[in-house]
Amino acid sequence: MAEPIKVLVTGAAGQIAYSLIYNIAKGDVFGNDQPIILVLLDIAPMMSVLDGVVMEIRDCAFQLVCEIIATDKEEEAFKDIDVAILVGSMPRREGMERKDLLQANAKIFKSQGYSLDKFAKKSVKVLVVGNPANTNCLTAIKCAPSIPKENFSCLTRLDHNRAKAQVAFKLGVPSSDVKNVIIWGNHSSTQYPDVTHATVKVKGKEMSIYDAVKDDTWLKGDFITTVQQRGAAVIKARKLSSAMSAAKAISDHMRTLWFGTAEDEWVSMGVISDGNPYGVPDDLVFSFPVQIKNKTWNIVQCLKISDFSCEKLKVTAKELLEEKETASEFLSSV
Numbered sequence: 549m550a551e552p553i554k555v556l557v558t559g560a561a562g563q564i565a566y567s568l569i570y571n572i573a574k575g576d577v578f579g580n581d582q583p584i585i586l587v588l589l590d591i592a593p594m595m596s597v598l599d600g601v602v603m604e605i606r607d608c609a610f611q612l613v614c615e616i617i618a619t620d621k622e623e624e625a626f627k628d629i630d631v632a633i634l635v636g637s638m639p640r641r642e643g644m645e646r647k648d649l650l651q652a653n654a655k656i657f658k659s660q661g662y663s664l665d666k667f668a669k670k671s672v673k674v675l676v677v678g679n680p681a682n683t684n685c686l687t688a689i690k691c692a693p694s695i696p697k698e699n700f701s702c703l704t705r706l707d708h709n710r711a712k713a714q715v716a717f718k719l720g721v722p723s724s725d726v727k728n729v730i731i732w733g734n735h736s737s738t739q740y741p742d743v744t745h746a747t748v749k750v751k752g753k754e755m756s757i758y759d760a761v762k763d764d765t766w767l768k769g770d771f772i773t774t775v776q777q778r779g780a781a782v783i784k785a786r787k788l789s790s791a792m793s794a795a796k797a798i799s800d801h802m803r804t805l806w807f808g809t810a811e812d813e814w815v816s817m818g819v820i821s822d823g824n825p826y827g828v829p830d831d832l833v834f835s836f837p838v839q840i841k842n843k844t845w846n847i848v849q850c851l852k853i854s855d856f857s858c859e860k861l862k863v864t865a866k867e868l869l870e871e872k873e874t875a876s877e878f879l880s881s882v
Contacts (some may be wrong), residue, residue: 552583552614556629558660559636559678560588560618561597563788567795568635569601573610577799578631578806585615589625590636622659626667633798634660634688637678639789647874650680654878657684661691670695673805673843676702677798681735682818682833683871687879689820689833698844701805702818704739704835706790706797707731710775711741715748715757718766725749726757730837731775731816732857733864734871739835740860741775743767745851768856808840814848815840825849826861832868 555572557565565588571577572584586605590598598618605616619625626632638652657676664674672695676685685702692700708731709723716723726748732740743757750760761767774781782790804815814837821834824847828834837848853861 550582552585553578553630554585554587554628555631556587556589556625556633558589558625558632558634561590561594561601562635563791564635564677564794564798566601567792568633568798569605570608571795571799573605573608573613575612577802580612582612583614584612585617586613587625587629588616588618589622590620592620595620622663623667626660626663629668629672631802632664632668632672632674633677633802634675634684635677635798637684639679646680646871650683650871650874651878653678653680653684654687654875657687658691658879661688664688665692665694668692668695672699673802674700675798675801675805676700676818676833677794679735680871682835682868683875685818685833686831686872687875690879697820697822700820700833701801701845702735702833702835703794703798703801704731704735704816704818705801705804706794707735707739707741707775707778707835708816709793709797709800710778711743711771714771714774715743715746715761718771719748719750719760721748721750727813728837729757729816730814731835732861733835734868735818735835736864736867737776737780738864738867739776740857740864741772742857742860743771744854744857745837804840805843805845808842809838814838817845819845819847826851826853827858828861828865829869832865832872834865834868 602618681702689700711729712723712726715726728746730742746757747754748757748760816835817838818833818835821828821832822830838845
């Protein structure tokens, strides 16, 4: 068997982690021959709940889990880790404005960025899930200058999966037959789900989604808003935020990062925008279509961007610039 890898999950007593840890421990993320040292971090008031999670992990008798470390101390949690999945964040509460959420999370991800910089392996792969994910990821990057920016990403795979599922449901095909959708921009209601370059297999024949759906009004209207507002719809129906689907998306994101994409396929991932070919300002964490090989992502080049798409990209980039400015103000004052 391979040497164990040390995988940190923050917010480990929460509902997303409850599903995610199972996927990791079972081998669905890093492979069924990869031993795991699970490091579980949460805040002090949640440690009794985390004790129960540890009991359950042990009771599952996973053959790949060779050690479990449960802690509320960052210096212990981040030490020599190979992977950091940063799920824990301050959730948005009733009456909170977005800037309040940015302020609370700027402090959290500043501290975790410093801990990554000080204690983690320089090769660590970092996935930021806690919202606002793009700007939290950028904060962590700024506070961990010794770790390459390319080692960081934020989760937009949930939106990517939602977009695939909407098209698949519309056409009555499996979601696995839909490929190369794109989520551009922020993991927020300004994100742009784009199927301009996507294809679908219908009755054994691969064709463009526009040709298959034959409803441009839906593709440029309800499809986009449904994906943009799906998280809010889940909360309204379930009275809780997305957990099972979020855990699945995190697992998909990390597995693709670990094992790569097929030659003719891409996935959506929030990554540093420096030097991108689509006119997005540098120094943002922005969701692009990426291809992955040897655990390294590259933004897909040379995709034609329509005027419609260009306007959508500008809107979500503007929001990210505003978030960056707000988070920077808070960081400089802390």
